[in-house]
Amino acid sequence: MILIKAFLIIIVCVMLLMPFLKVAWKGIVVFLAIVLNATLTSYFAVLTLMGEKFEFMLPGSIVSDVIPIRIDALSGWFMLIINLVFITGSFYGLFYMKAYREQKSKISVHAIALLLLHGALLGICVIQNSFAFLIAWEIMALSAFMLVIFENEKMATIKAGLNYLIQSHISIVFLMLGFMWVRFKTGSYDFSAITAYTSENPKIAILLFLCFFVTFAIKAGIVPMHTWLPHAHPAAPAHISGIMSGVIIKIGIFGILRMLLLIKLDYTTIGYIILFFSVVSGLYGVMLAIIQHNLKKLLAYHSIENIGIIGMGIGIGCIGLGSNNAILANLGFAAAMLHTLNHALFKSLLFYTAGNVYQATHTIDVEQLGGLVKKMPQTALLFLIAAIAICGIPPFNGFISEFLLYTGLYHWLQDANLFSLIVIGFSILGLVLIGGLAMLCFTKAFGVVFLGNPRKEFHHEIKEPPFIQLLPLYLITLIIIAIGVFPKLFINLLLQPILLFASNPFPATNTLQYNQDVLQQISWGVWGLIGIITLVFLLRKWALSKSKVTIESTWACSYTAPTPKLQYTANSFVRSYRKLFRPFLLLSKNKKEIHGIFPGKVHYKSVTYDKLEKWFVDSPIKAIKSLLSRFQFLQNGNLQFYILYGIIFIVSIICIPLIYEKFLGFIDFLKQL
Amino acid sequence: MLSFALIFIAGIFFSGIISRTKSIFSGRKGPGIMQPIKDIIRLFRKGAVYSQTSSFVFQIAPTIYFSSVVMAMLIVPFGQSKGLISFNGDFIFFAYVLALGKFFSIISALDTGSSFGGMGASREALYSMFAEPAFFILIGSLALLTGHSSFQEIFSALHLGSYITYALAILATFVLLMIAMIENSRMPIDDPKTHLELTMIHEVMILENSGFDLGLILSAGCLKFAIYGALIVNLFIGIFPYEYTIPLFFITQFLIAITIGTIESFMARFRMGHNAQFIFALTSVSLLIFFGALLILGKFI
Numbered sequence: 003m004i005l006i007k008a009f010l011i012i013i014v015c016v017m018l019l020m021p022f023l024k025v026a027w028k029g030i031v032v033f034l035a036i037v038l039n040a041t042l043t044s045y046f047a048v049l050t051l052m053g054e055k056f057e058f059m060l061p062g063s064i065v066s067d068v069i070p071i072r073i074d075a076l077s078g079w080f081m082l083i084i085n086l087v088f089i090t091g092s093f094y095g096l097f098y099m100k101a102y103r104e105q106k107s108k109i110s111v112h113a114i115a116l117l118l119l120h121g122a123l124l125g126i127c128v129i130q131n132s133f134a135f136l137i138a139w140e141i142m143a144l145s146a147f148m149l150v151i152f153e154n155e156k157m158a159t160i161k162a163g164l165n166y167l168i169q170s171h172i173s174i175v176f177l178m179l180g181f182m183w184v185r186f187k188t189g190s191y192d193f194s195a196i197t198a199y200t201s202e203n204p205k206i207a208i209l210l211f212l213c214f215f216v217t218f219a220i221k222a223g224i225v226p227m228h229t230w231l232p233h234a235h236p237a238a239p240a241h242i243s244g245i246m247s248g249v250i251i252k253i254g255i256f257g258i259l260r261m262l263l264l265i266k267l268d269y270t271t272i273g274y275i276i277l278f279f280s281v282v283s284g285l286y287g288v289m290l291a292i293i294q295h296n297l298k299k300l301l302a303y304h305s306i307e308n309i310g311i312i313g314m315g316i317g318i319g320c321i322g323l324g325s326n327n328a329i330l331a332n333l334g335f336a337a338a339m340l341h342t343l344n345h346a347l348f349k350s351l352l353f354y355t356a357g358n359v360y361q362a363t364h365t366i367d368v369e370q371l372g373g374l375v376k377k378m379p380q381t382a383l384l385f386l387i388a389a390i391a392i393c394g395i396p397p398f399n400g401f402i403s404e405f406l407l408y409t410g411l412y413h414w415l416q417d418a419n420l421f422s423l424i425v426i427g428f429s430i431l432g433l434v435l436i437g438g439l440a441m442l443c444f445t446k447a448f449g450v451v452f453l454g455n456p457r458k459e460f461h462h463e464i465k466e467p468p469f470i471q472l473l474p475l476y477l478i479t480l481i482i483i484a485i486g487v488f489p490k491l492f493i494n495l496l497l498q499p500i501l502l503f504a505s506n507p508f509p510a511t512n513t514l515q516y517n518q519d520v521l522q523q524i525s526w527g528v529w530g531l532i533g534i535i536t537l538v539f540l541l542r543k544w545a546l547s548k549s550k551v552t553i554e555s556t557w558a559c560s561y562t563a564p565t566p567k568l569q570y571t572a573n574s575f576v577r578s579y580r581k582l583f584r585p586f587l588l589l590s591k592n593k594k595e596i597h598g599i600f601p602g603k604v605h606y607k608s609v610t611y612d613k614l615e616k617w618f619v620d621s622p623i624k625a626i627k628s629l630l631s632r633f634q635f636l637q638n639g640n641l642q643f644y645i646l647y648g649i650i651f652i653v654s655i656i657c658i659p660l661i662y663e664k665f666l667g668f669i670d671f672l673k674q675l
Numbered sequence: 676m677l678s679f680a681l682i683f684i685a686g687i688f689f690s691g692i693i694s695r696t697k698s699i700f701s702g703r704k705g706p707g708i709m710q711p712i713k714d715i716i717r718l719f720r721k722g723a724v725y726s727q728t729s730s731f732v733f734q735i736a737p738t739i740y741f742s743s744v745v746m747a748m749l750i751v752p753f754g755q756s757k758g759l760i761s762f763n764g765d766f767i768f769f770a771y772v773l774a775l776g777k778f779f780s781i782i783s784a785l786d787t788g789s790s791f792g793g794m795g796a797s798r799e800a801l802y803s804m805f806a807e808p809a810f811f812i813l814i815g816s817l818a819l820l821t822g823h824s825s826f827q828e829i830f831s832a833l834h835l836g837s838y839i840t841y842a843l844a845i846l847a848t849f850v851l852l853m854i855a856m857i858e859n860s861r862m863p864i865d866d867p868k869t870h871l872e873l874t875m876i877h878e879v880m881i882l883e884n885s886g887f888d889l890g891l892i893l894s895a896g897c898l899k900f901a902i903y904g905a906l907i908v909n910l911f912i913g914i915f916p917y918e919y920t921i922p923l924f925f926i927t928q929f930l931i932a933i934t935i936g937t938i939e940s941f942m943a944r945f946r947m948g949h950n951a952q953f954i955f956a957l958t959s960v961s962l963l964i965f966f967g968a969l970l971i972l973g974k975f976i
Contacts, residue, residue, distance in 0.1 A: 395774050395778060408764060409763065409764045416822055427815070430808075431811075434808045435807075438804025441777070441778055442800040444778075445796065449785030449786075449793075453730065453785045454785060454786065524762070530746060530749065534745050538742050539738045542887050542891070545719060545887045549721060551722055551723050552723075553724075553725050553726075554725070554727065556788055556789045558787070558790070559791065561789075564790075566788070569793060570790060570797060578948075578951065581948075
């Protein structure tokens with residue numbers, strides 16, 4: 003209890019302190035506050051992972067009733083992820099923001115918003131009162147908005163920020179709807195009322211769940227509710243993109259998991275629904291990621307893909323719960339939760355390295371980059387590790403969670419009926435294609451940005467950021483490798499969160515033994531792989547030391563004097579892919595070809611757009627706009643008219659109930675006749 | 676361990692047999708069966724030339740490519756004898772370890788900064804992506820059929836089924852053979868001997884490699900063939916005793932090598948634009964196997 007108060011006091015004090023600090027100190031103080039809060043909350047989180055549960059009752063107010071704070075293993079797991087990403091992110095941000103030091107007031111707002119976001123996210127994990135939850139949710143949405151629009155002098159940034167703000171408020175509408183429904187029916191704000199209500203009315207439960215699902219799906223970026231995500235991520239500063247992709251969209255996943263725990267419903271149906279949306283998200287995300295030429299936008303679409311993979315885990319887990327298949331449930335939820343951590347790690351690492359690239363070159367358009375590996379070898383290596391991890395390739399962490407997912411799918415295969423077999427078939431097909439497409443995407447991204455020759459001459463020196471800025475990146479890399487090499491340790495940590503889901507229908511089944519045995523073997527395999535690579539590498543070194551090694555220019559079939567323009571660009575690298583997947587993509591080209599003997603200046607530009615965004619966002623908005631434009635005469639710019647509208651509004655608010663009453667009286671009178 | 680040794684031995688002769696078959700069909704005298712291995716040994720002893728554009732990626736990529744193939748070799752079982760590593764879902768590990776090698780070979784091709792490297796890399800990335808679903812669905816249907824989920828258990832249980840399983844095994848052979856061709860960039864997909872770099876996939880990626888590194892890549896290619904050959908053999912041998920299966924292994928590998936040589940002698944390479952469709956069509960053959968497995972299990976009403 004004291005600790006919770008301390009937590010709130012730290013946030014308030016630092017916020018009040020912020021305007022009085024020097025610019026250089028603002029970041030450091032916020033970082034320290036985040037570290038302090040993170041240690042406080044991690045203490046609880048670690049204890050919950052050991053199997054403890056905490057419950058505090060905050061007195062609250064008349065409006066909100068008592069606010070229960072319940073910390074279980076699920077909150078604990080997500081709190082640890084949030085803390086990890088925030089500590090590394092804010093540390094990285096200290097250095098990333100150095101370039102913006104002149105904008106003092108903006109830095110203050112940014113720092114406060116970051117601290118608030120941390121607090122709000124942790125709050126969402128533990129608060130179990132719908133009123134307080136909504137407030138925390140709103141604080142999160144607003145502070146994230148403030149963080150995204152840091153570079154508000156750019157039109158695109160403001161646009162992306164507003165897009166995010168509007169969409170997150172649409173999600174809040176659904177959230178409020180769900181909470182109000184429960185409150186109306188049960189008269190309680192406590193989350194335990196949701197459980198009580200749905201177990202009495204199982205038929206309505208699914209509708210209530212879908213209401214919450216839409217909320218959290220918008221936050222998580224599940225297709226087709228993903229459209230805010232690819233705009234917001236590139237607009238934000240690098241450390242904010244890392245935090246957004248690492249934890250803000252994960253809070254959507256947390257919400258779905260929390261509601262699955264709270265709402266008692268037909269898990270099988272809901273599992274199939276989640277699985278369907280997830281496979282679509284996964285495929286659609288990666289298909290669009292490939293054609294992006296803005297590095298951060300590419301990463302943003304990959305977040306959608308990875309949310310899809312996490313969702314597949316949740317879907318499989320639900321189906322396991324529904325069909326009383328303990329191993330399936332456990333594999334599905336383990337995959338989902340481990341992948342949540344994994345994605346938070348490698349995606350934030352990718353965004354930070356993209357930030358390094360932006361800092362060094364002032365561009366994240368991949369077509370203008372190239373050959374950075376020689377200028378920034380450490381950044382290149384870190385990006386490479388994260389890229390391999392995100393493709394789900396051993397020996398890194400992405401493979402472990404994808405492996406659990408595959409194991410789940412193949413395990414489900416054994417006792418499935420015809421319908422679920424077809425579902426499994428397409429899920430496996432989807433997952434494999436996601437893996438393959440991710441590989442195409444990241445070989446492109448890494449190859450074009452870091453390898454080959456520079457495609458554009460920069461007039462400033464391109465240099466590696468200082469080691470201390472790379473420190474958090476190395477820390478993340480270390481964890482990425484650790485999960486890849488010792489997966490068993492981390493799956494043990496997940497024991498309690500999984501038991502939350504899987505223990506209810508199956509007490510005392512030691513299903514976790516199943517994945518532990520398999521992961522032990524994987525661990526051996528990965529060690530073997532590392533061993534073989536080292537052995538061959540040493541052999542090669544020994545062989546090369548005996549023979550002559552020369553450095554020459556690239557042979558390329560004796561084509562002398564090549565220019566960097568001859569290299570494959572990102573666009574040409576994916577050309578055949580683009581042709582094959584044309585039906586799913588929306589591309590427009592703007593080009594002028596060579597004509598005549600003395601051709602003038604030619605240009606070629608391709609612009610990509612999101613087909614679903616056009617269908618689900620742009621077209622409806624266009625329709626609404628054309629409808630509303632009929633009423634434009636109301637907005638005529640005369641102040642007198644606006645005051646008149648106000649008066650009409652107030653008068654009608656007062657009069658309508660009165661008239662209605664009179665009307666009822668009149669009806670009664672008629673009936674009496 | 677047995678499978679490791681057998682695959683190694685088969686790998687030594689494999690590409691020699693292919694080129695010998697081709698030379699016989701084209702009426703040439705041709706090189707001896709051991710020639711490819713002699714070439715590789717010669718390369719191991721040679722010095723190397725590195726492009727000044729290239730970075731550490733180019734240096735380590737062949738090592739990782741070769742190591743990934745060796746690792747994959749360790750997973751493949753032989754009849755009842757397990758691979759060195761065997762667990763539920765080991766085929767996933769198998770496919771993803773090979774993907775690690777592919778990832779590195781693709782980025783090392785981009786590392787040289789030549790347009791040829793980019794060309795090969797782009798094609799390899801696309802085609803290998805299309806080939807993977809076929810493999811996963813194939814193994815998935817075999818897993819469904821046998822009720823197991825590791826290579827060794829699947830293969831040893833496969834034999835116990837009815838005669839229809841053999842029909843499925845023949846379809847599976849076709850799929851695996853085609854995957855082997857794609858993985859090794861052989862004829863219907865890619866022509867290793869073409870004189871125009873523009874039409875190559877794999878060969879154009881390794882254009883800049885030399886010396887020890889090239890030796891590693893070439894030997895990994897030989898082993899890869901033998902690995903897929905071993906998977907095909909495994910479809911049929913089941914629980915027969917070793918005195919039959921080991922000769923059968925070599926005979927099958929020999930036949931596969933001759934088949935590949937024959938295909939290369941009499942077929943032209945597909946148009947590059949049609950490759951993707953062809954490779955993805957393999958997935959539908961895999962789906963056919965999947966539905967075959969459903970039929971056998973009586974899951975169709």
